[in-house]
Amino acid sequence: MIIQLEPQINQEQLARLEKELTRIKYSLNPVKTQYANYLVGVGKTKFDIRSIGTLPGIKDIHRVSDAYKLVSKKWRIDNTVIDLGDGIRIGEGSPAMMVGPCSIESEEQVALTIAHMKKNGIRIMRGGVYKPRSSPYSFRGLGIEGLKMWHEQTREAGIKIITEVMMVDQIEEMYDYVDVFQVGARNSQNFNLLDALGEVDRPVLLKRGISGTIDELLASAEYIFSNGNERIMLCERGIRSYETAYRNTFDINALVMLKEKTHLPVIADPSHGIGVRRFVDKIALASAVAGADGIIMEVHHEPEKAFSDGQQTLSFGQAEKLYQQLKRMEWLQE
Numbered sequence: 001m002i003i004q005l006e007p008q009i010n011q012e013q014l015a016r017l018e019k020e021l022t023r024i025k026y027s028l029n030p031v032k033t034q035y036a037n038y039l040v041g042v043g044k045t046k047f048d049i050r051s052i053g054t055l056p057g058i059k060d061i062h063r064v065s066d067a068y069k070l071v072s073k074k075w076r077i078d079n080t081v082i083d084l085g086d087g088i089r090i091g092e093g094s095p096a097m098m099v100g101p102c103s104i105e106s107e108e109q110v111a112l113t114i115a116h117m118k119k120n121g122i123r124i125m126r127g128g129v130y131k132p133r134s135s136p137y138s139f140r141g142l143g144i145e146g147l148k149m150w151h152e153q154t155r156e157a158g159i160k161i162i163t164e165v166m167m168v169d170q171i172e173e174m175y176d177y178v179d180v181f182q183v184g185a186r187n188s189q190n191f192n193l194l195d196a197l198g199e200v201d202r203p204v205l206l207k208r209g210i211s212g213t214i215d216e217l218l219a220s221a222e223y224i225f226s227n228g229n230e231r232i233m234l235c236e237r238g239i240r241s242y243e244t245a246y247r248n249t250f251d252i253n254a255l256v257m258l259k260e261k262t263h264l265p266v267i268a269d270p271s272h273g274i275g276v277r278r279f280v281d282k283i284a285l286a287s288a289v290a291g292a293d294g295i296i297m298e299v300h301h302e303p304e305k306a307f308s309d310g311q312q313t314l315s316f317g318q319a320e321k322l323y324q325q326l327k328r329m330e331w332l333q334e
Contacts (some may be wrong), residue, residue: 001026001041001049002062002075009037009057017055031070033230034201040069040226066261068218070225071232076263082203082231084160084179088123090233091265091293095331098162098267098296099319100126102309103139104146107153112301114157116316120323121334124160124180125150126296131308132166132186139307144173151177162205162296168196178202185210185237185272188220198227205267205296207235210248214257221264234258235296236287237269247275247312250283255290265293275312277303281322288331295326 003017017039021028026043036059053061062075069075081091090096100113104127117125127150131141142149147163154161162180165171166187174181180203187193188209197204204224208217221232236255238248250273258266268287270280284295298313300306306313314322326332 001043001052002064002069003039003041003052003058004060005037005039006057006059007037013055013057017052017057020052020055029226031226031228033225033228035230038070066218068215068222068262070230071218071221071262071264073261073263079263080230080232080265082180082233082265084124084203086123086158086160088160090267095288095292096124096294097122097323097326097332098124098126098294099299101128101300101306102298102313103128103131103307104142104150104163105307107149109301110150110153113299114153114159116299116301116319117159118157120320122323123158124162125154126162126182126298128164128308130164130166130170132164132184147174147177165193165197168193171196171200175200175202180205180233183207183220185212188212188217191220191223194220194223195227198224198229200229201231202229203231203233204229205233205235207237207269208239208251208254210240212239214254214261217258218262221262233265233267233294234262235267235269236273238273238275246279248273250274252286252290255287255292259291266291267294267296268292269296271296271298271309271312271314277312277314277318280312280314281318281325284322285325285329288326288329 024045024047026041029040031038064072064074066072079092081089083089129141129147160179164182164184182205185207224232238250241249270283274283299319300313303310303313303315
């Protein structure tokens with residue numbers, strides 16, 4: 001059960017509500033977000049919801065049987081739209097492209113990517129400054145100084161930044177330079193990190209775990225929401241299976257299933273989803289048809305020389321052909 005409280009609810013009304021919920025043996029979990037105050041009630045007693053809903057101080061009340069209650073679509077009529085400011089919105093009729101390199105490598109690389117984005121009207125740049133790599137000897141990013149350099153260039157160009165945070169300790173130092181925090185597949189069930197991001201007023205893009213189920217992804221999103229942050233996007237990036245012909249098994253089913261289960265925007269990552277450059281555009285197009293609210297993918301001015309993930313990264317020319325296809329489909333705006 002989810003109870004949305006009136007902003008002006010007083011202590012007497014709150015105490016009466018808590019007493020009534022305790023009487024029917026429901027445990028109470030208060031949640032305060034950027035936008036509202038809620039009580040999440042958990043219990044099994046059957047009761048007439050009107051006996052609670054008519055109490056003073058309650059704005060709305062909903063039965064939600066899902067384990068992930070706050071991110072469930074069962075209680076929210078309107079889907080969540082993420083507003084990044086400066087006219088940039090993601091969700092419910094405002095699909096977004098997020099493009100950039102796997103890793104931020106240099107000032108020149110950032111400048112070339114920004115020029116490519118401005119030419120094509122794209123305003124959200126992805127990239128990594130802290131990179132979780134399978135090998136400790138691989139390039140692992142430029143760190144906070146690289147993020148500051150990147151931020152300086154994007155701010156001048158009116159472009160927003162989405163980048164991965166790997167540890168709780170990194171959030172504070174990154175905060176002023178990031179528009180969207182990304183949680184990577186390896187950290188999808190790092191609950192300490194999810195709790196901490198719930199306390200931050202920045203949007204979060206949460207990727208599905210390498211072998212994670214849809215319900216596990218939604219449960220992870222619930223951690224963020226229940227700690228106070230409603231501005232969450234979910235990302236399908238492919239899961240690990242027995243197939244070895246490509247990097248991951250991109251679950252196109254997940255896009256439509258997530259749209260059915262949650263009010264949060266759903267983003268597709270075709271680059272990691274298949275991991276083979278010549279097929280990335282096809283998976284991106286399929287994602288748009290399946291109803292994705294956004295596409296996040298890797299582009300580089302010289303993919304063959306990229307410090308990481310060059311094999312799944314589109315060149316600027318390849319990316320521009322995809323943008324034109326998405327515009328003809330009327331998924332991407334001119």
